[in-house]
Amino acid sequence: MNNQNNIQIACYSLVASAFLLAGLLVFSLSGQLEREADAAMVISRDTFTMMTAKTRANEEALWVLDNRAARLLIYRLELRGSSGGRLELAANIDLMDRRLFGTGAAPAGGAGR
DSSP states (O other): OHHHHHHHHHHHHHHHHHHHHHHHHHHHHHHHHTTOOOGGGEEEETTEEEEEEEEETTEEEEEEEETTTTEEEEEEEEEOGGGOEEEEEEEEEETTOHHHHOSSOOOTTSOOO
16 A cells, blocks of 8 residues: 555656646746747838847847848947936948858859758
8 A cells, every 4th residue: 555655646746746847838938928029120211120129138239230231230228227328339240241151152043051
C-alpha cells in the first residue's frame, strides 16, 4: 500500500508541476505579445519611412529609412518624466555597404546564398 501512495504522490506532483510550467509559459508569452509591430506606427512620405519603438524602459527610438540615399538612421530618445528628454543619433547605417549583409555580390535574379 505504501508503494501505491508514493506513486499517487508522484503523479500529483507531476500534474502540479505541469500546471505551474503552463502558467509560467502563458505569463512569459504575454510579455512577448505586447511587443508586436503595428503598421499604424509607420509613417511613409516621399522617400522617407519612419517608425517609433520602445527599446528599453524610459527609452524610445525613431527609425528613419531614407530610400533615396539607402541609409537607416536611428535616433534614441531618453524619456525623463516631465523634464523632457534627450534625442541623440544612435546609428547611421549605409544599407548599400556589402559588409552589412555579406561580402560577396548576390547572384543574378536576386537569389541569396
